[in-house]
Amino acid sequence: MPCYRSAGAAAVMSADDITPSAAQVDAAASGRPTHPREPHAGGSVGRLNWLRAGVLGANDGIVSVAGIVIGVAGATTDRGAIFTAGLAGLVGGAVSMALGEYVSVSSQRDSERADIRQETQELADDPDAELAELTALYEAKGLSAATARTVAAELTARGALNAHLDAELHIDPTDIASPAQAAGASALSFVCGALLPMLAILLPPARLRVPLTFVAVLVALGLTGALSAHLGGSDVRRAVVRVVIGGALGLACTYGVGRVFGTAVG
Numbered sequence: 001m002p003c004y005r006s007a008g009a010a011a012v013m014s015a016d017d018i019t020p021s022a023a024q025v026d027a028a029a030s031g032r033p034t035h036p037r038e039p040h041a042g043g044s045v046g047r048l049n050w051l052r053a054g055v056l057g058a059n060d061g062i063v064s065v066a067g068i069v070i071g072v073a074g075a076t077t078d079r080g081a082i083f084t085a086g087l088a089g090l091v092g093g094a095v096s097m098a099l100g101e102y103v104s105v106s107s108q109r110d111s112e113r114a115d116i117r118q119e120t121q122e123l124a125d126d127p128d129a130e131l132a133e134l135t136a137l138y139e140a141k142g143l144s145a146a147t148a149r150t151v152a153a154e155l156t157a158r159g160a161l162n163a164h165l166d167a168e169l170h171i172d173p174t175d176i177a178s179p180a181q182a183a184g185a186s187a188l189s190f191v192c193g194a195l196l197p198m199l200a201i202l203l204p205p206a207r208l209r210v211p212l213t214f215v216a217v218l219v220a221l222g223l224t225g226a227l228s229a230h231l232g233g234s235d236v237r238r239a240v241v242r243v244v245i246g247g248a249l250g251l252a253c254t255y256g257v258g259r260v261f262g263t264a265v266g
């Protein structure tokens with residue numbers, strides 16, 4: 001049994017701090033939080049990113065479709081025209097979100113796959129150089145040369161490729177995003193957001209349409225702004241003020257454009 005405690009570490013740590021419980025090791029291995037008060041670890045970071053992406057997609061849906069329907073409502077009281085414009089905006093926006101997400105996640109996945117291929121090749125060509133490289137990476141993290149060598153050797157014995165992907169490229173091969181899934185999720189979140197201004201403009205009687213949509217959209221923007229600030233760990237109140245003022249200005253502009261051009265051109 002090797003002695004893990006150097007003289008310096010022994011002064012500040014008790015044996016309890018150094019030996020993790022079996023539950024902690026288990027949690028760390030499966031990406032769950034390893035400490036009760038830890039807000040997120042491993043897998044839940046990915047989940048938070050997904051949630052944030054969903055909130056941002058919904059936000060896009062609310063803003064762009066609200067702009068369209070309020071603009072058209074500034075020009076006409078014809079419900080059919082408002083509905084058609086809103087629906088076109090909803091479909092167009094969802095398609096554009098899905099395409100954008102598909103392209104960006106695909107290229108990210110392609111580059112991760114290329115990295116994995118190259119690493120596999122390097123490991124096959126020159127395993128000794130790769131072991132030295134891994135040792136250097138752990139030394140750079142602050143381990144002593146001897147400990148770094150032990151860590152690198154044990155990780156290499158367990159699975160050289162995963163050890164290199166983790167330490168060198170920070171890729172988790174079990175967690176590579178699917179472009180189709182990402183595209184579907186962002187289109188869906190856009191549609192969910194877009195439904196709100198659609199309903200708010202179509203359901204009330206004509207003279208209440210615009211004010212009610214204004215209020216509904218600003219409340220919803222405040223909520224999504226607060227949620228995404230909270231998820232991102234930033235100041236909630238500042239985010240809400242920003243998004244509500246920005247949203248109000250945007251809606252006032254599109255309504256103004258609808259009023260001016262609706263009477264001038266129509």
Ligand SMILES: [Zn+2]
Pocket residue numbers: 119122130133164168
């Ligand atoms: Zn390597």
